[in-house]
Amino acid sequence: MKQHIDDTSRAYFPAKGAQWEEVKQRLAAFKDRDIGQAQGRLNVYCHQGTPELQTIRDEAYTMFSHGNAMLGGFMEGSGTMEAEVLRMALEILNGAENGIGFITTGGTESIFCAMHAAREWALVNRPVPGTPEIITPYSAHAAFDKACHFLGMNIVRVALRDDLYADVAAMEAAVTENTIAIMGSAPCWPYGLIDPITEIAAVAMRHNLWMHVDACVGGYINPWLERLGYDIPTFDFRVPGVRSMSADLHKHGYAAKPCSTVLYSSSDAETYHYVPVDNWPIGEYRTAGMVGSRPAGSIATAWAVMNVLGEEGYVEMARQCMAVKERLVEGIEKIEDLKCLKNDSTMIYFRSETLDMMTIMGGLSERGYFPFGVFNPPMLQLVPEPTSDEVINDYLRTLAEVATGVRNGTITSTALARYT
Amino acid sequence: MLFKLVIWLLSLRIGKLMRSDRDFRYAVREKNLMLQFALQNGEAVRYLDFDKGVYRTASGWHEAARQGNAVSYKGKRVATFSFASAWTGLALLIRGSKDSGVMLAAMREKTLVVKGDFTLFIWFGWLADQL
Ligand SMILES: Cc1ncc(COP(=O)(O)O)c(C=O)c1O
Numbered sequence: 001m002k003q004h005i006d007d008t009s010r011a012y013f014p015a016k017g018a019q020w021e022e023v024k025q026r027l028a029a030f031k032d033r034d035i036g037q038a039q040g041r042l043n044v045y046c047h048q049g050t051p052e053l054q055t056i057r058d059e060a061y062t063m064f065s066h067g068n069a070m071l072g073g074f075m076e077g078s079g080t081m082e083a084e085v086l087r088m089a090l091e092i093l094n095g096a097e098n099g100i101g102f103i104t105t106g107g108t109e110s111i112f113c114a115m116h117a118a119r120e121w122a123l124v125n126r127p128v129p130g131t132p133e134i135i136t137p138y139s140a141h142a143a144f145d146k147a148c149h150f151l152g153m154n155i156v157r158v159a160l161r162d163d164l165y166a167d168v169a170a171m172e173a174a175v176t177e178n179t180i181a182i183m184g185s186a187p188c189w190p191y192g193l194i195d196p197i198t199e200i201a202a203v204a205m206r207h208n209l210w211m212h213v214d215a216c217v218g219g220y221i222n223p224w225l226e227r228l229g230y231d232i233p234t235f236d237f238r239v240p241g242v243r244s245m246s247a248d249l250h251k252h253g254y255a256a257k258p259c260s261t262v263l264y265s266s267s268d269a270e271t272y273h274y275v276p277v278d279n280w281p282i283g284e285y286r287t288a289g290m291v292g293s294r295p296a297g298s299i300a301t302a303w304a305v306m307n308v309l310g311e312e313g314y315v316e317m318a319r320q321c322m323a324v325k326e327r328l329v330e331g332i333e334k335i336e337d338l339k340c341l342k343n344d345s346t347m348i349y350f351r352s353e354t355l356d357m358m359t360i361m362g363g364l365s366e367r368g369y370f371p372f373g374v375f376n377p378p379m380l381q382l383v384p385e386p387t388s389d390e391v392i393n394d395y396l397r398t399l400a401e402v403a404t405g406v407r408n409g410t411i412t413s414t415a416l417a418r419y420t
Numbered sequence: 421m422l423f424k425l426v427i428w429l430l431s432l433r434i435g436k437l438m439r440s441d442r443d444f445r446y447a448v449r450e451k452n453l454m455l456q457f458a459l460q461n462g463e464a465v466r467y468l469d470f471d472k473g474v475y476r477t478a479s480g481w482h483e484a485a486r487q488g489n490a491v492s493y494k495g496k497r498v499a500t501f502s503f504a505s506a507w508t509g510l511a512l513l514i515r516g517s518k519d520s521g522v523m524l525a526a527m528r529e530k531t532l533v534v535k536g537d538f539t540l541f542i543w544f545g546w547l548a549d550q551l
Contacts, residue, residue: 138492375539
């Protein structure tokens with residue numbers, strides 16, 4: 001993360017303020033220095049949806065931009081709005097009548113909350129002699145390592161099957177007396193594959209473990225892909241044994257960031273979710289998740305987008321994502337030496353047996369793109385969105401040019417895609 | 421041979437950091453990974469094994485490296501760096517330790533082949549920066 005400023009010789013905090021018009025121009029200049037919307041569109045600027053959704057988000061956010069959702073309990077309107085978003089989330093993911101949920105700042109916080117609840121649940125329901133452990137497939141999101149780090153637990157990442165899905169037998173073999181939880185992704189971020197959730201949940205039930213489904217990416221698109229007839233394995237609260245799910249509204253829910261949901265199969269989890277505090281001068285203090293103050297604005301965007309789109313609208317968005325994916329996959333596979341990996345999501349992963357992917361990334365970033373990818377194995381990743389033909393064609397044209405350049409040795413600069 | 425000597429010196433330096441540098445020990449305390457150095461003719465050079473705060477190194481093969489190209493072995497992230505020759509290895513370590521671009525170029529030209537967990541290539545860059 002950039003922590004260094006351009007010019008260390010001057011002070012940045014002004015002694016005297018400037019006019020908003022001038023400050024606004026400088027703000028706009030920062031925006032201009034960011035990656036171009038079009039170039040980032042299939043990757044970093046993903047989950048924007050249509051221009052109409054962008055306007056809805058802008059307007060909804062503005063209406064609640066001063067709101068603090070921490071105070072939802074006192075704010076009749078904001079509180080109801082949040083409760084309705086959570087109700088809709090549980091309906092979409094087939095939660096039970098007594099299911100509960102919380103809005104968090106993102107997948108990472110949702111995962112943190114679920115792993116915390118699992119740890120607390122285990123204190124009562126599965127006490128362990130040593131440091132609590134959670135078992136994940138190798139492809140689980142990095143947020144699980146962070147959660148375990150913060151929570152004083154160990155993470156055991158289990159090697160995948162050759163087809164990159166979770167190896168359930170190996171996960172079961174990894175269960176020890178210290179294991180408290182197990183999870184699967186629907187889908188995982190590195191490969192877009194939906195782990196065998198039903199089988200993993202069966203392991204959880206056999207060994208009395210907490211079962212979490214990380215549907216941060218899939219929670220608000222898998223149901224629509226299912227409606228469209230894609231072969232999506234059951235991944236939500238319909239699966240017996242699933243106790244918690246993380247699902248991000250700021251991904252395919254098309255809400256503004258930060259907005260995610262952590263959902264529980266039953267209100268029994270409430271005890272394990274909350275960290276109530278009362279031994280400080282203010283007395284009782286209980287917040288929805290890890291953070292205290294949090295934006296009401298992004299919750300308003302979620303509520304607005306969910307109500308504008310409805311199921312029909314979301315299904316249409318999913319259809320458009322898949323249509324863009326099909327066009328891109330077709331275009332990418334027409335380029336000599338590039339092959340796409342099949343997956344269970346809207347995402348695209350492509351690699352090459354002969355061309356060096358790091359050099360492909362280098363060529364793309366020299367041309368204004370922002371290529372992100374995977375290291376094991378080296379692949380590039382795209383997140384298709386309803387986007388214009390120009391954006392798609394420009395990407396494919398650039399990629400073909402880069403592939404040719406890498407093949408004939410005229411492009412040699414390399415880039416590494418890293419989330420740091 | 422000089423390359424083996426340089427890798428050995430590098431491994432000694434890491435051992436010293438593990439003993440005497442608190443920041444370094446802190447940075448690797450949770451790492452469970454193994455870097456194997458080898459030559460492309462199949463000759464093993466040395467491995468560096470970080471096992472949750474315990475550091476081991478020896479010449480020859482680590483048992484994980486004998487198991488093929490898996491990204492992990494018994495929960496340990498593993499990678500093998502095979503250099504075309506001792507001389508290219510030496511040159512790359514000298515020129516490339518501070519510049520991952522040199523290493524990436526070598527990978528393109530196959531004078532360096534990294535097998536296993538490719539993320540360890542990045543980690544090796546970090547490690548080289550500490551020495
Ligand atoms: C499967 C999965 N889980 C968790 C996360 C973390 O989400 P966030 O970045 O919102 O914290 C992501 C983000 O891409 C993800 O893909």
